[in-house]
Amino acid sequence: MKSGSNLERVLEADQFAVTVELGPPMDCSAEVVLEKARLLKGCADAFNITDNQTAVVRLSSIAGALLILQEGLEPVMQMTCRDRNRIAIQSDILGAAALGIRNCLCIAGDHQSFGAAGRLKGHPGAKNVYDVDSLQLVSILKGLRDDGRQQGGDPVETRPPLFIGAAWTPMGDPVDYRPRRLRKKVAAGADFIQTQGVYDVDQFRGQMAKAAAMGLHEQTAILAGIIVPKSAVMLRYMDSSVAGVTVPRALIDRMEAAKARAGDDKQRVRLEQEEEGIRITVELIEQVREIEGVRGVHLQAIEWEKRVPEIVERAGLLPRPTVAEA
Amino acid sequence: MIVGEQKPFAQVKSFIEEYGKLLVVGCGSCATVCLAGGEREVMTLASALRIAFLREEREKEILEHCVTRQCEPEFLEPLVARARSEGIEAVLSLGCGVGVKLLAEKLQDLPVFPGLDTKFFGATTEAGVWVEMCAGCGDCILHLTGGICPIARCSKSMLNGPCGGSKDGKCEIGPDTECGWALIIERMRRLGTLDRLDEVLPPRDWSSGHFGGPRRVVREELVTHRSDDE
């Protein structure tokens, strides 16, 4: 047992794991975080608190993680490479571990230019850090935990018990290189993987087969990312603009059909598509579950956390298992 | 080459408003090659400035000068002599930041203004397009990445790229930026050395670069010590 975290225990017990994303607010409202936590309690084995996602300043991942921990939920903190150098990274990790946070997802982080999108101004002129990349970040955490050493070589007496996660974009470009990149992440020390959102199950299945052929599914626990779609517009946007996400025509057509069914009433148009989105989500969960090597799902309902309990229920993922601490 | 772009005309004009006799200085090296500050550009800018001030009915003498390279102290001596003998009040440099700095140093009591925004180390990829290719990191790793620099050409300077934002060979920041890692993978695939990328490159020592502080290179054997002349 590397960390003793709930997520780790569930996976060790060979249970199909569920993680759910929780987005913190753009201000210091602890109440917003706590409300979401109360809503989601019991829906997953661990909950990811994003780290200034899309380079938008939000209540920090560590603070958010502590808040939900106090509500009885297990957090997965996220750490990007964009905003902190290795000194701050290690410092934050040690602090997080001291606060009882056991899971950490290591990601590169969207470029700061992403923060200025839509109605948001963000901080596109900020000086980014990227002192280390996501793979190096994984190895740094591993060094702290397993070798009791800081990256520069100084000793760490009380080692942080961490369950180390990394992201994988199986369908990203260049697509034939992606399974090899996963192998690198595993080599660096990733204990679990949360993938970018999957809509094209066939393509995902193909990439998982390549990963399995390299035995990667046995060395790391891969959780398939599922993004809950709300509308045809959202699906089309993700297909065209989000790197690594491809949406099959069939799903877009289904959403369009739902829209057509609703007629002219704006409210109904929205509701019909949302219901179709929930249906699609449940189906996707069921489909990826069948794929060899998929040890769980990572559910992302962006600013729609309230529908998560229903989704996990309908997908047959409740109740979540309780695995005793060793 | 060092690639630069001319500053907006209005800004450059604002630098020299209060001076009556000016010298616009071009550079015959990088600035010429990237069509920003060569002889032709000096002529054009000087002419444009003269027309602008003429329009405002203001007296200004705007003279022109070109140097082979503004980054060579010795090459600047004729210019310094001219500035003094002709009563120049301010100098506008169309060289890169290095040139501006050196001119400022040489022309102690004369203000020197930058006519260019110095951008990066790069090369031309097609007529009219220059792309950043080197980050001047101080510890070159091009032998590991098929000759393509991940520090300069990856927006996140990843050493174990690509990130999940790479799309159709382009970077997530926009369609005009190529994904450096897509280029590296393609090149190494062609060279048959893709296996080398399986090794996880460890966190980099950035102190060889600007982050370690302003840098200098010293070749001891070439430095003339005072004792040598005695």
Place this chain on the structure above:
Amino acid sequence: MVPCVARLSIPDLLAPYELGADAVVVISCAEDDCMYPTAESRLAHRIARVKTLLDEIGLGAERLDHWQTHGSAEISWTAFWEISRRKLQQVLAREKAG
């Protein structure tokens, strides 16, 4: 003196304004009439560049006109000249009023 307007450089095009001209008119050969393959496009580029500079200087791109005609059609030159002259009068009048 230049043998052909294709030889006009950007500084050449700016020179008249320095000498006090209010406007410049360039008359070149008709499209596809020039014997030299790249001359036309290069001239067009330089004229575009000077127009941009004229805007930046505050004089305005309309102070530079470019007409194209057959080399032998000298009679059209006066017509172009007249059009440009009248346009300039309007530009100057507008500036005086504005």
